[in-house]
Amino acid sequence: MGIHVEGVTKRFGSFTALHDVSLDVPQGSLTALLGPSGSGKSTLLRVIAGLERPDAGTVTISGEDATTLAPRKRGVGFVFQHYAAFKHMTVRGNIAFGLKIRKRPRAEVRARVDELLALVQLQPFADRYPSQLSGGQRQRMALARALAVEPNVLLLDEPFGALDTRVRSELREWLHRLHEEVRVTTVFVTHDQEEAMALADEIAVLHDGRIEQVGSPRELYDQPKTPFVMSFVGSAAQLGERWVRQHDLDLRLEPVGGAIEARVERIARLGFEARVELQLADSDTIWAQMTCAELDRLELERGATVWVLANQARVFAERP
Amino acid sequence: MSPFGGLTLGFVVTYLSLIVALPLAALIWQSTKSGATGFWQSLTSPEAVAALKLTLATSLAVALINAVTGTVIAWVLVRDEFPGKGVVNALIDLPFALPTIVAGLTMLALYGPRSPVGIDVAYTRTAIVLALLFVTLPFVVRTVQPVLQELDRELEEAAESLGASNWQTFSRVVFPNLLPGILSGVALAFAKAVGEFGSVVIITGNIPFKTEVSSVYIFGQIESGNTSGAAAASVVLLAISFGILLLIGALRRWTTRHHA
Amino acid sequence: MRKLALRTVALGYLALILLGPLSVVFWRAFDKGVGPAWTAVTTPDAVHAFKLTLEITAIAVPANTIFGVLCALLIVRRPFPGKGVLNALVDLPLALSPVVVGFALFLLYGRTGWFGSWLSRHGIQVLFAMPSMILATAFVSIPFVVREVVPVLREIGTDQEQAAETLGASQWQVFRRVTFPAIRWAVAYGVVLTTARSLGEYGAVSVVSGRLAGQTETATLYVSDRYENFDIVGAYAASVVLALMAIVVLVTMNLLRPKEGVH
Numbered sequence A: 001m002g003i004h005v006e007g008v009t010k011r012f013g014s015f016t017a018l019h020d021v022s023l024d025v026p027q028g029s030l031t032a033l034l035g036p037s038g039s040g041k042s043t044l045l046r047v048i049a050g051l052e053r054p055d056a057g058t059v060t061i062s063g064e065d066a067t068t069l070a071p072r073k074r075g076v077g078f079v080f081q082h083y084a085a086f087k088h089m090t091v092r093g094n095i096a097f098g099l100k101i102r103k104r105p106r107a108e109v110r111a112r113v114d115e116l117l118a119l120v121q122l123q124p125f126a127d128r129y130p131s132q133l134s135g136g137q138r139q140r141m142a143l144a145r146a147l148a149v150e151p152n153v154l155l156l157d158e159p160f161g162a163l164d165t166r167v168r169s170e171l172r173e174w175l176h177r178l179h180e181e182v183r184v185t186t187v188f189v190t191h192d193q194e195e196a197m198a199l200a201d202e203i204a205v206l207h208d209g210r211i212e213q214v215g216s217p218r219e220l221y222d223q224p225k226t227p228f229v230m231s232f233v234g235s236a237a238q239l240g241e242r243w244v245r246q247h248d249l250d251l252r253l254e255p256v257g258g259a260i261e262a263r264v265e266r267i268a269r270l271g272f273e274a275r276v277e278l279q280l281a282d283s284d285t286i287w288a289q290m291t292c293a294e295l296d297r298l299e300l301e302r303g304a305t306v307w308v309l310a311n312q313a314r315v316f317a318e319r320p
Numbered sequence B: 001m002s003p004f005g006g007l008t009l010g011f012v013v014t015y016l017s018l019i020v021a022l023p024l025a026a027l028i029w030q031s032t033k034s035g036a037t038g039f040w041q042s043l044t045s046p047e048a049v050a051a052l053k054l055t056l057a058t059s060l061a062v063a064l065i066n067a068v069t070g071t072v073i074a075w076v077l078v079r080d081e082f083p084g085k086g087v088v089n090a091l092i093d094l095p096f097a098l099p100t101i102v103a104g105l106t107m108l109a110l111y112g113p114r115s116p117v118g119i120d121v122a123y124t125r126t127a128i129v130l131a132l133l134f135v136t137l138p139f140v141v142r143t144v145q146p147v148l149q150e151l152d153r154e155l156e157e158a159a160e161s162l163g164a165s166n167w168q169t170f171s172r173v174v175f176p177n178l179l180p181g182i183l184s185g186v187a188l189a190f191a192k193a194v195g196e197f198g199s200v201v202i203i204t205g206n207i208p209f210k211t212e213v214s215s216v217y218i219f220g221q222i223e224s225g226n227t228s229g230a231a232a233a234s235v236v237l238l239a240i241s242f243g244i245l246l247l248i249g250a251l252r253r254w255t256t257r258h259h260a
Numbered sequence C: 001m002r003k004l005a006l007r008t009v010a011l012g013y014l015a016l017i018l019l020g021p022l023s024v025v026f027w028r029a030f031d032k033g034v035g036p037a038w039t040a041v042t043t044p045d046a047v048h049a050f051k052l053t054l055e056i057t058a059i060a061v062p063a064n065t066i067f068g069v070l071c072a073l074l075i076v077r078r079p080f081p082g083k084g085v086l087n088a089l090v091d092l093p094l095a096l097s098p099v100v101v102g103f104a105l106f107l108l109y110g111r112t113g114w115f116g117s118w119l120s121r122h123g124i125q126v127l128f129a130m131p132s133m134i135l136a137t138a139f140v141s142i143p144f145v146v147r148e149v150v151p152v153l154r155e156i157g158t159d160q161e162q163a164a165e166t167l168g169a170s171q172w173q174v175f176r177r178v179t180f181p182a183i184r185w186a187v188a189y190g191v192v193l194t195t196a197r198s199l200g201e202y203g204a205v206s207v208v209s210g211r212l213a214g215q216t217e218t219a220t221l222y223v224s225d226r227y228e229n230f231d232i233v234g235a236y237a238a239s240v241v242l243a244l245m246a247i248v249v250l251v252t253m254n255l256l257r258p259k260e261g262v263h
Helices: A041-051 A091-101 A104-120 A136-148 A165-181 A193-199 A217-222 A226-232 A292-298 B003-033 B035-043 B046-079 B085-091 B098-113 B125-150 B153-161 B166-195 B213-222 B228-256 C002-029 C034-041 C044-077 C082-096 C096-107 C117-119 C129-141 C141-154 C159-166 C171-200 C203-209 C217-227 C232-256
Strands: A003-012 A017-024 A030-034 A056-061 A076-079 A153-157 A185-190 A204-209 A208-213 A236-241 A242-245 A249-252 A260-270 A273-280 A285-291 A303-308
Touching: A003 A217, A003 A260, A003 C096, A017 A041, A017 A204, A017 A208, A017 B098, A017 C002, A030 A056, A030 A091, A030 A193, A030 C044, A030 C082, A041 A153, A041 A185, A056 A153, A056 C002, A076 B046, A076 C159, A091 A104, A091 A136, A091 C171, A136 A165, A136 B046, A185 A292, A193 A217, A193 A273, A204 A217, A204 A226, A204 C203, A208 A217, A208 A226, A208 A292, A226 A236, A226 A242, A226 A285, A226 C217, A236 A285, A236 B046, A249 A285, A273 A292, A273 A303, A285 A292, B003 B228, B003 C044, B003 C096, B035 B213, B035 B228, B046 B085, B046 B166, B046 B213, B046 B228, B046 C002, B046 C232, B085 C117, B098 B125, B098 C002, B098 C217, B098 C232, B125 B166, B125 C002, B125 C171, B166 C082, B166 C096, B166 C203, B213 C096, B213 C203, B228 C096, C002 C232, C034 C044, C034 C232, C044 C082, C044 C129, C044 C141, C044 C171, C044 C217, C044 C232, C096 C117, C096 C171, C117 C141, C129 C171, C129 C203, C141 C171, C159 C217, C203 C217
Parallel strands: A030 A185, A030 A204, A076 A153, A153 A185
Antiparallel strands: A003 A017, A003 A056, A204 A208, A236 A242, A249 A303, A260 A273, A260 A303, A273 A285
């Protein structure tokens, strides 16, 4: 069950947004499609929703082949980045829309809408118009609207992208609790790796129309399979052939076997942690991450010479 | 994402063909019936040429006057406040709402014999210009107003803080932004003026070679059964209208080119 | 100081160009008192002329409205080859002389025209009868609904419609419940413009109607007919009625304009 995407390719004119992409989304899971702009993550989501038709490949939802089905027949709930609120309807009207389309009896519609208003905590705003709501409230309404018709699958396209930071983290928490309660298979698209790591059970990392790796947040961080995944989920520095995480860089004041000489360019204290910008012999610049306590112990100054050791460095095989 | 798909396309194309395309095709075909030489003869008949010259000259004059007055009126309506502004704003559309023949009659009453203000310009070229000024009034005003409303005041404030005088701010900052709006309004006004019939047909007396504009000339040719004469002149007006539309389209693309 | 000068210039110009003529219509109509003016507009010919104008408008406006909405949907939501030509044809009536419009119809439906011979063989009268006048009126008033709806459709984007689709709505349901409510004020404004243009049409119907008093004269043709017959009061009295209609149109236009948002 869940969602199964097999060999999907999608082109827009001469631009290929998705190359032969395959993905399995387990039933009831909360999965993130993570990647930079242009990686194809939104396209993949829209292909699953039926808002785009793939040029090749299949999409199976809850065991049924949905590749050629119109969106309205797939049982998917879709939430847009900019809410797509029906501006001329009240909050109640928006949430009731899917049920009214299906010609459900009035009493049933009213009961279900009240249930959802309670779920998303928008009861006081039931008779307001979307323009009278804040961004976060509009997005909660959009979620309630999508859930009203009990979809098999819930798809969210950068749902918090248009909101400011504080609202974003509030809604993130809120979506997590919602998923615990409602348990519908959920896929969301984001370019924010922190959001993906905080929310998702499983993350699929996309790059240039291909899936580079699928795994739990921990797997992706601890065992990245490609340089892109390593630098996108968390961050990494490249030393020649080796890739290492900034917090795995060890700075010594004396030369040590295997260490690289570097000069301290800049020191920045960021609350608990500190960043030390280093210029390497071959004029590459990297930065090392450590706690301020560790920085104090080293007593570093601008222009000082240090020796850099890379713990836990990784080498990646050449792409076939 | 078009609802009803091919059916919509079919209906739209059929309706448009029936109402607009077919009549125009018939017109173009008619003008070719008498051959290239016949066409050229009708086109260059002295009366037709005189009418066309008069039409173009008056239309151009009116378009240019509107460029200035239309901008001033739009400016006052957007930036100024005075009692009754709403009524004045509404009245701008009067020339659009009022039938052209009624406009012509009132022009005659006001600026002809028995004029209450003592101005008698009936049967003169001035009458043409006055009538055309009436019917073209809304065009530049309505194309400039929204541009002025959208214009970010911060641009003018920045210019002032950099030392620009009022005139410099206007000519270097405001005016370039207004120009596309003014030009498309002018183009529309020109097109309206070139084809105008109802408001000029009474007050000008339609004296050939003196106060006869192209649309009146064509009407006369139709009445006297000279189809080829009417067709030739009509095709000229059609070409002018079409050219102006292309110009307005190009203007629109030129404007949006600067908007990221 | 400069503001006052600009204001004076603007208002002075408007008074000269606009208000003068408008007040003169009323003055000349009631020159000999209200009685004769009233008599003039209630003659059978006059009544018939106004009826005819309203009938023609009642057909041309709904037809152009349906066309206008569908055409706008087509232009914005579904690009197709030849869209530029379609756009040009829709906008052309704004820039084209009404006499040329009338003449083109005259050529198409006249006895020697493409449709002419077929029509006369079947006894269908188009020219010098109502059908051609409807066609002429529809031609000149075609652009308005399209031009008002297109920018609004563009602005609202497809998100709401796609959301409705994912919620299970069919194409017709999407149009009725989401698209149309979003464009209805633009449509209303377009309808008012179309009506104004249809009521006031003169040049094109002049050519195609034959101007038979009591039969194929619209209100505007009636006005010029009265004037040519030296019935000054009659001409101005009918003009007053038309001017009053125009004022109603003006008021409606300005009531609807704020609501229509993007212009």
